[in-house]
Amino acid sequence: MSDYTITIGTFIAIQAIVACGLNVIVGYAGQISLGHAAFFGIGAYASALLTTAGGFSFWGALPLVLFITGFIGLVLGLPSLRLKEDFLAITTIGINFIVVSVFLYVPFFGGALGIGGIPRVILFGTRLRGTPFLFLCLAFLAAVQLVSWLFTRSWSGLACFALREDEAAASSMGVSPVRFKLAAFILGTAMAGLGGALYAHFMRFISATDFGFPMSVMILSMVVLGGMGTLWGPVLGALVLGMLPEVFRPLTEYRMFLYAALLLLMIRFQPGGLLGESSLARQIFSRLKGGEKE
């Protein structure tokens, strides 16, 4: 594999981790969130600061990073208990803008210059770069997928599904909306934090603009395109949207346009996502299955 392919693969793996986190919040718990990149950023900044100014190793910082992102996710998830739909959607956009401004304007976070000199991850005494780091990201992605899968099978997951479908009915069955929505927020934002930490140690230099609203849109597009609320949807979405610009790379000038146009076409003609119900993939799959039986 060329360095270039490895770099793209690493980006895709990291974004898939972040998208899985958003899937927990939006797909499983039904809470709209348009500011997920904020938590991606919080994870990246937390890990960057802990490993540079704080002197921690990546592994020492990681639990703290997950805790910090999850905790901020909990606090910023509170509006979702009061606000509905469009208000919540716009509020989460606002949270994204405000978090980015804090990174940009508070000197502690390095201001417009961002944070540099972030050390590489050291595992078994070797500094990970290139392929080994890609494998580390894939291992974390596998772990995140495992956690997502376990979550969908846990009572907490079922409680979230019920809340997504009908909050009043769910709470009449003993599901506390506060507790389980916030649980989904903590889990989803902690996953974003993990992605952020990996991103920081991969780039070794981060700045606030990496985590702006366009990134949130990108992550949400991955989840929606792949199939919201499905286990593999976000991973597929990250793969498709991560590869598209590379596929179009020879067409430098039209690359971004084709990307946007394709996103538009996909959302227009497969709004349920590539793996969602009544999607083309599902239909073909079920036809094949039906064919076998006959």
Place this chain on the structure above:
Amino acid sequence: MQLFLEQMLNGLAIGAIYALITLGLALVYGILRILHVAHAAIYTVGAYVGLAIFSSTHSLALSVTGSMLFCAILGVLIERFVYYPLLKFPPYVPLIGSIACLLAIEELCRMVAGPYILSFPAELPFPSFTIGGIVISSTLSAVYGISAGVLLLLWIITTKTELGLAMRATSQDMAIASSMGINSHWIISVTFMIGSAVAAIAGILVGIYYNQVYPTMGAVPAYKTLALIVVGGLGSVPGAVLASILLGIAETLLIGYAGIPLPRDALAFIAMIAVLLWRPQGLLGGRR
């Protein structure tokens, strides 16, 4: 004091321009309950088309009418081909469609006109004043005059005409409006035409006011206006206008005059969160 007043007048102009953009968003939200982020792309296109016509004809009147017409058609196309078929899906689906539209149109502008900042060297046919030692330039008085005129016209259309009545009925309840014999899909299209034509005016005004037209000029307004329609009260057009004007003044005074080191573009969202805590239905919104 002089500086304060000057900043105040600048803020008012910026607020008036925000109002012209936000208005279309509030109209669309009121009728379709869609967050029409791509509206900012229409505004960008409005500036480019206006500039193109102006460069070749040197007629501001032609430039404005041509651009309004072009944008009205673009708005209706987006409504027919993107939003209308996606209405039955959860709200984030049309929202993503809208964002994709915004990106695609921005890119299209860049591909056609290049990534550069173009200047818009038009003189607006408005007089300049001097009141008590404060100069109101012709650009400034043009911004005031045009936005006041547009707002007044829209107010008349929405409150005094049959079309306005049909628009209000459709935004109350599409099914009931249809049963009363209103062609609600046509009314939706008309709403997009009006909002988009006003966005074209805003695009040209901004182009002339800052003497700048560039592909991503819609990027910041796209999201700032979302905050503004929440502050105004989702779907309330007068609320959106009031919120826009207040924000224009607040941004200019707090950051330009008082020099508070706040990020200018986050102010709208900070205001929004404050408003949501204090008055969740927005400044002029009814209870929902």
Place this chain on the structure above:
Amino acid sequence: MTEILLSLREVSMHFGGLKALDKVSFDLCDGEILGLIGPNGAGKTTCFNTVSGVYRPTSGEIRFGGIRTDGLPPHRMAALGIGRTFQIVRPFPNLSVLDNVIVAMGLPCYRGIIPSCGSWKRQKTRDGAMELLSKVGLDLQAPQKAGLLPLGNLRRLELARALALNPRLLLLDESFSGLRHEEVAMQEELVRKTRESGISILLIEHNMRVAMGLSDRLVVLDHGLKLAEGSPDEIRKNPEVIQAYLGKEGHSNVA
């Protein structure tokens, strides 16, 4: 004298100026079927919503099993032993019929962090849910999406979900409305069986024949006020009740 399970004392619920409930008091004894009747808009559903914790009453006192419960949220009321159905059915449309019931079976697990991490895909849970579904006659529909069921089946699904909570008290809000004739008979049978299994029932019913036939006692509401309380025979003869119904919807509803 049997034990009192639920008691309302001067419970009021105001929405702005509207008094949806105005100082309503009544008791429900353990093992009883109590009917709550009254014309449309009388405040019956509002009464359910205060008992099940959806609303905090404007004033008054609600006790359930001896504990004061007004102001507790719905999920706490479920945990205390109140199961309910909704007048306008509220299934989880994208979950299967089986999973709809399993959600309710998780009641004991939702309260602690450790139990709520346990798996719901266990054979035992599934069997329990299937048993409830066959009790209400929905076992064949178990794998279907709940959103696709017709109304009659949804009413029975709601009953199955409420029963899956293992409640002490069941609140049934017009569980018979919109059902076909033979479905009504089946639902009546289910309600009777439920009571025989030791669950007390508070039911709202529009159909007088059904309400009179099922209930041990009835409470009549009108305009948020309690108009009368007594056995079906007493209620049938009560002139004020006849007046309230005559005044509103003709006497066809008074059996």
